[in-house]
Amino acid sequence: MAIPRPAYAGPHCPRCRVPLDERLQDGQNVCLECLGDFEARLFRPPQRSARVLQFAQSGPDGAVSCANHARNAAVAACDRCGLLICSLCQLDVADAKLCPSCFERLGQDADADTTRTRFRDYGSLGALWAFVGLIFSALFLGIPLGIISAYYCIKAFRHRESRSSITFVVFVLLLALADIVISMSVLAALFRHK
Amino acid sequence: MNRTRIGRNSDFATRQIVYRTPVGIEVDELDHFEVVRKRVFYDDVLLVTYHREQSGFGIFLLVVMLLFGIVAAASSSVPPLAMTFAAIAALALIGGVIRLALRVDVVTIFGRRSKAVVRYPFRKAFARRMYEEICASAAAAQGKLAQEIAANEPPPVEVAAAVPAEELPPMPNA
Numbered sequence: 372m373a374i375p376r377p378a379y380a381g382p383h384c385p386r387c388r389v390p391l392d393e394r395l396q397d398g399q400n401v402c403l404e405c406l407g408d409f410e411a412r413l414f415r416p417p418q419r420s421a422r423v424l425q426f427a428q429s430g431p432d433g434a435v436s437c438a439n440h441a442r443n444a445a446v447a448a449c450d451r452c453g454l455l456i457c458s459l460c461q462l463d464v465a466d467a468k469l470c471p472s473c474f475e476r477l478g479q480d481a482d483a484d485t486t487r488t489r490f491r492d493y494g495s496l497g498a499l500w501a502f503v504g505l506i507f508s509a510l511f512l513g514i515p516l517g518i519i520s521a522y523y524c525i526k527a528f529r530h531r532e533s534r535s536s537i538t539f540v541v542f543v544l545l546l547a548l549a550d551i552v553i554s555m556s557v558l559a560a561l562f563r564h565k
Numbered sequence: 566m567n568r569t570r571i572g573r574n575s576d577f578a579t580r581q582i583v584y585r586t587p588v589g590i591e592v593d594e595l596d597h598f599e600v601v602r603k604r605v606f607y608d609d610v611l612l613v614t615y616h617r618e619q620s621g622f623g624i625f626l627l628v629v630m631l632l633f634g635i636v637a638a639a640s641s642s643v644p645p646l647a648m649t650f651a652a653i654a655a656l657a658l659i660g661g662v663i664r665l666a667l668r669v670d671v672v673t674i675f676g677r678r679s680k681a682v683v684r685y686p687f688r689k690a691f692a693r694r695m696y697e698e699i700c701a702s703a704a705a706a707q708g709k710l711a712q713e714i715a716a717n718e719p720p721p722v723e724v725a726a727a728v729p730a731e732e733l734p735p736m737p738n739a
Contacts, residue, residue: 409616
């Protein structure tokens with residue numbers, strides 16, 4: 372498990388992590404806390420403003436208020452739970468309109484590809500088992516561990532979001548096959564000897 | 566999505582690989598056999614910094630050199646062992662001196678919700694180029710977004726004139 376770190380709270384000095392003040396400018400800067408210098412380029416990203424239709428403005432016919440904001444008119448229904456939501460609550464994810472709580476749930480369950488942030492690194496898992504299999508190949512463990520490693524390599528090929536490169540996975544797959552071949556040749560030599 | 570590896574950010578507790586994509590910077594944090602991914606989008610970038618700092622790994626290598634040097638001196642009665650430890654100490658000294666002399670170039674990208682750090686112990690020109698290119702990409706993305714917002718901005722709506730104070734109904738007596 373990774374060591375927990377303090378939550379990100381906006382730009383800070385890249386050396387001492389003290390929050391930066393308004394005196395920051397483009398070009399060379401000096402942190403007043405640590406006196407360390409750094410080059411900076413400031414940006415002012417434009418904000419998208421959501422146009423929210425007020426319940427009072429929307430007219431008497433067919434106006435329904437948002438489930439989360441009573442003063443806002445609902446503009447859509449959540450595709451997952453059917454909750455009526457305003458444009459402030461509406462989240463467009465993977466061709467679906469979701470309410471914030473359903474979006475949160477999808478993120479936790481990792482159901483939608485766009486909300487996934489954790490991935491299994493199958494290439495490294497395959498490499499681990501292939502290496503252990505190579506060490507114990509003389510004890511015939513190369514066969515089961517090689518098969519496990521090959522299984523993870525195939526998963527790494529299929530799940531391309533995995534970190535490992537194709538070249539690395541191909542190398543690990545060859546190592547897994549080598550495990551199996553070595554173990555089988557040791558077994559064959561043993562039977563021949565008997 | 567098409568992405569290019571631009572560097573790493575590793576210390577004694579963190580292993581991160583940093584990629585560049587057409588829409589932003591992607592950071593893959595390695596947590597044993599899991600990868601935790603986060604992104605800093607170009608249209609969310611608030612600040613990009615570039616600085617050069619002392620290498621922690623260089624100091625670590627010098628400490629290793631010192632330890633192996635002491636062990637080599639202590640085991641001088643057994644020459645093969647002393648030679649082995651001295652060789653390790655010499656390698657650590659060379660590595661440590663190189664790392665301390667070169668220092669580490671650090672590019673930090675601060676977004677609204679997340680940040681990305683890339684460290685370059687050796688490729689200084691590449692680090693400078695990455696800094697310039699990330700700044701240019703962020704400026705281009707934010708310029709494009711500003712144009713999009715301006716294009717989608719609704720025409721100014723005529724606000725109904727406020728009711729003059731005289732026409733307001735009198736306040737009810739308390």
